[in-house]
Amino acid sequence: MPTDIGSLLIQLFSGLSRSMMLFLVASGLSLIFGVMNILNFAHASLWLLGGYLTFSLYQAFCSAFGQHGLLLLPAIVVATLFMFAVGWLIERVLIRRMYARELPEQLLLTFALILIISDLIKLIWGVQNRRIFLPIEPVEALGAYINPYLFVVIGCGFGVAAGLWFFLHRTRYGKIVRAAVHSREMVGALGIRIPTIYAGVFALGVAIAAFSAGVFLPIVPIGLGLDMDLIVQCFAVVVIGGFGSILGTFVASLIVGIVYSFSVLIWPGGALAIIFLILVAVLILRPWGLFGTEMRF
Amino acid sequence: MSGDERKDWGRSIEIMSRGVSRRDFIITSIAAGVLTMVPRFTGAQAGEPYRIGVLLPTTGSGANYSERPIKILPLVAAQINARGGFLGKHPIELYFRDTQTKPDVGAREARSLILNDKVKTIIGTWSSAVAMAVQEIIHEHKVLHLTATSNSSKIVHENFTPYTFMFGPDTRMQSGATVVAVAKLIKEKGWKKYATIGLDYEWGRDAQKVFVENLKAASPGTELMKELWAKLGETDFTSYITAVMSLKPDFLFGAIAGKDNETFLQQAKAAGLFKSVSYPGVFLPVTELMQQRQTLPRGIIGLNRCPFFAHMDNPIMQNYVKIYQEKFGKDDYPDDFACMYADSLNALDQAVTKASTVETEAIRKALTGATVDTCRGKLPLRDCNNQLDAPSYVGEVVDTPDYPFPIFNPKTMIMVQGHEVWVPTCDEVRRLQKKRT
Numbered sequence: 001m002p003t004d005i006g007s008l009l010i011q012l013f014s015g016l017s018r019s020m021m022l023f024l025v026a027s028g029l030s031l032i033f034g035v036m037n038i039l040n041f042a043h044a045s046l047w048l049l050g051g052y053l054t055f056s057l058y059q060a061f062c063s064a065f066g067q068h069g070l071l072l073l074p075a076i077v078v079a080t081l082f083m084f085a086v087g088w089l090i091e092r093v094l095i096r097r098m099y100a101r102e103l104p105e106q107l108l109l110t111f112a113l114i115l116i117i118s119d120l121i122k123l124i125w126g127v128q129n130r131r132i133f134l135p136i137e138p139v140e141a142l143g144a145y146i147n148p149y150l151f152v153v154i155g156c157g158f159g160v161a162a163g164l165w166f167f168l169h170r171t172r173y174g175k176i177v178r179a180a181v182h183s184r185e186m187v188g189a190l191g192i193r194i195p196t197i198y199a200g201v202f203a204l205g206v207a208i209a210a211f212s213a214g215v216f217l218p219i220v221p222i223g224l225g226l227d228m229d230l231i232v233q234c235f236a237v238v239v240i241g242g243f244g245s246i247l248g249t250f251v252a253s254l255i256v257g258i259v260y261s262f263s264v265l266i267w268p269g270g271a272l273a274i275i276f277l278i279l280v281a282v283l284i285l286r287p288w289g290l291f292g293t294e295m296r297f
Numbered sequence: 298m299s300g301d302e303r304k305d306w307g308r309s310i311e312i313m314s315r316g317v318s319r320r321d322f323i324i325t326s327i328a329a330g331v332l333t334m335v336p337r338f339t340g341a342q343a344g345e346p347y348r349i350g351v352l353l354p355t356t357g358s359g360a361n362y363s364e365r366p367i368k369i370l371p372l373v374a375a376q377i378n379a380r381g382g383f384l385g386k387h388p389i390e391l392y393f394r395d396t397q398t399k400p401d402v403g404a405r406e407a408r409s410l411i412l413n414d415k416v417k418t419i420i421g422t423w424s425s426a427v428a429m430a431v432q433e434i435i436h437e438h439k440v441l442h443l444t445a446t447s448n449s450s451k452i453v454h455e456n457f458t459p460y461t462f463m464f465g466p467d468t469r470m471q472s473g474a475t476v477v478a479v480a481k482l483i484k485e486k487g488w489k490k491y492a493t494i495g496l497d498y499e500w501g502r503d504a505q506k507v508f509v510e511n512l513k514a515a516s517p518g519t520e521l522m523k524e525l526w527a528k529l530g531e532t533d534f535t536s537y538i539t540a541v542m543s544l545k546p547d548f549l550f551g552a553i554a555g556k557d558n559e560t561f562l563q564q565a566k567a568a569g570l571f572k573s574v575s576y577p578g579v580f581l582p583v584t585e586l587m588q589q590r591q592t593l594p595r596g597i598i599g600l601n602r603c604p605f606f607a608h609m610d611n612p613i614m615q616n617y618v619k620i621y622q623e624k625f626g627k628d629d630y631p632d633d634f635a636c637m638y639a640d641s642l643n644a645l646d647q648a649v650t651k652a653s654t655v656e657t658e659a660i661r662k663a664l665t666g667a668t669v670d671t672c673r674g675k676l677p678l679r680d681c682n683n684q685l686d687a688p689s690y691v692g693e694v695v696d697t698p699d700y701p702f703p704i705f706n707p708k709t710m711i712m713v714q715g716h717e718v719w720v721p722t723c724d725e726v727r728r729l730q731k732k733r734t
Contacts, residue, residue, distance in 0.1 A: 004543075007539075007542075007543030008543075010539045010542070010543065011536065011539050011540065011543065013539075014535040014536045014538070014539040015536060017533070017535055018533050018535060018536060021532075021533055118356065122355070126364070127355050127356075127360040127361070127363070127364050128361060128364060128588065129361055129556050129559055129588065131559075131563065133591045133592055136567040137567075138567060138568055138569025138572065139569075140569075144539075144542055144543065144569075144573070145542065145568060145569025145570070145572055145573060146539075146568065146569070147535070147564070147567040147568040147569070149567060150535065216532075219563065219564055219567060220532050220533065220560060220564075221556065221559050221560055221563060223360065223361065223556045224355070224356045224357070224360050225356045225357035225360065225398070225530065225556075226530070226532060226556075228357075228530075229528075229530040229531075229532060230532065260536060261535075261536035261539075264525065264536040264537055264540045265536075265540045265543065268523065268524065268525040268526055268537075268540070269497075269524070269526055271536075272528055
């Protein structure tokens with residue numbers, strides 16, 4: 001194993017980038033479950049749809065204004081807003097009918113959503129992978145090369161984490177959301193419209209997913225099936241962190257990303273196994289996750 | 298063909314060009330059926346249709362490599378059907394199924410195709426693990442199986458069945474071709490140590506193992522520093538790329554394919570991997586050359602299985618490109634997989650003609666050890682394992698004025714013939730093959 005500080009730091013940055021990729025997708029999943037008690041199995045499919053939408057918007061903007069990497073920013077913003085609306089609509093039309101149902105029925109509905117979204121993507125975009133080409137050139141640092149876009153991903157991850165913290169702890173709406181996590185009946189008794197809260201939270205979760213898909217597009221080509229790979233990792237993160245805990249999801253993402261990165265360096269054959277060993281250990285010793293609460297469990 | 302039928306067919310092809318869904322599969326099958334019915338009504342000696350199942354994934358890592366085979370197979374079938382089908386009286390009907398790159402789904406669909414749709418031949422699939430699951434089913438039901446994309450050497454060795462025919466180079470031949478090129482580079486550049494990265498599943502493990510074994514024989518002094526394994530469907534190779542760079546090998550061998558290959562190449566380029574580590578022998582089928590035209594680093598040494606640009610002097614290849622571009626436009630070309638699967642269908646046609654019957658056993662015997670006319674020239678199928686003497690192509694990625702995407706440098710491209718790198722003797726092949734009942 002290399003011991004020079006440059007190699008280790010670069011491995012750390014690659015782990016951090018992986019952590020933030022996981023956090024950006026898993027945070028919405030955790031938020032939705034935390035507030036609404038809905039296991040949204042289709043979360044990564046909505047992430048994928050957001051990615052395709054960002055791709056098309058970017059193409060359209062480039063056709064209208066000429067090829068420029070910065071056009072990715074408005075494409076991400078518009079796609080995020082659109083997916084917020086899509087999330088709202090899905091909650092109003094489908095998800096709200098599931099609140100009183102058992103978990104298997106929720107899973108069936110969200111699994112059906114996966115199939116619908118997958119076929120929708122095939123019909124609109126086909127089966128070819130899509131990606132956005134940005135002329136990213138590696139930079140030399142610490143005696144090695146590194147992809148500078150990793151810092152964009154890391155920055156976005158920390159930014160969304162800070163934004164979510166601010167929203168949940170410093171805004172009235174956020175405080176209502178947190179109160180709803182603990183007692184939706186009490187919040188309802190205070191005259192606050194719980195259905196609106198739920199729709200907003202679901203839409204926010206979907207919007208964060210769409211935002212992250214746009215951020216990943218310059219380094220991760222999106223394609224059918226990617227959602228299924230991602231959702232498994234996201235569930236692992238959310239289980240380790242504790243369902244419903246954004247802080248837990250953040251810490252679990254850091255653990256998973258960094259441990260995975262160094263495992264690749266030390267024991268590449270077992271990198272994935274180590275993550276799932278952590279998951280098993282958490283499930284045995286603290287089934288409600290590192291930052292979850294026994295009450296919710 | 299009537300105008301309406303022509304319109305139906307055109308619509309199905311248009312849909313396939315956008316992507317293939319379950320609904321499209323049904324439409325495709327119906328359209329193929331409609332098309333193939335025409336000679337039945339017009340021909341003087343109409344016979345039973347010949348049903349062929351096509352098992353390819355339209356989701357998962359392999360979807361990228363399945364799109365063009367799915368597009369070209371109905372076109373080749375239509376050409377055969379234009380003269381009445383097999384033997385002029387058995388029109389081909391194609392039944393498409395999505396394997397989802399899952400062995401259980403592949404096996405289930407294969408069984409359904411055989412029992413419900415009564416297919417006599419199955420073409421496919423992408424994943425070797427799925428292909429081997431399908432082999433169990435086709436062997437049980439004695440149905441022909443033509444494969445090209447899935448190319449683990451186990452398909453024609455450990456898991457051999459006399460009903461499976463391989464129309465592309467297997468992993469052993471492909472890795473052998475890479476070794477020929479890499480051994481040359483080792484001498485030229487004085488490389489001493491290397492690392493490998495592969496997808497952690499049947500094909501990746503097999504391709505890596507064969508490469509390492511062959512390189513050890515060809516260049517015993519070259520040290521393998523580390524083997525890295527990424528899961529199939531990996532979205533973030535960053536940790537692997539930085540790990541490789543910190544190991545500082547002279548070169549890296551990759552056994553990555555499909556969507557994952559595209560992801561890896563894109564992330565590796567942005568991370569500067571190719572600035573510090575050579576990456577010879579990366580699998581770069583025409584699919585990747587077209588899709589990654591902007592990002593693919595020029596000058597890297599790639600490997601492919603059936604590039605159309607290497608055989609544009611062959612009338613069969615000219616025909617594939619012509620019929621494909623007539624339907625899908627001048628900017629699109631049939632990729633390696635489309636050409637190999639088109640070859641498999643044409644080879645079946647040749648075998649049926651030779652056998653003068655559509656009976657499976659007679660066709661199998663006719664195909665075993667036959668020399669077939671392909672887009673890569675006249676090539677024999679090895680009689681001990683049904684492996685086509687298919688070449689592999691190793692070359693430097695360069696831009697040319699002839700195509701809107703990079704190709705392999707025609708001046709320096711190495712074409713390694715299958716028989717140069719396959720298991721040398723049939724006795725050795727038979728020792729590897731398991732005994733089946």
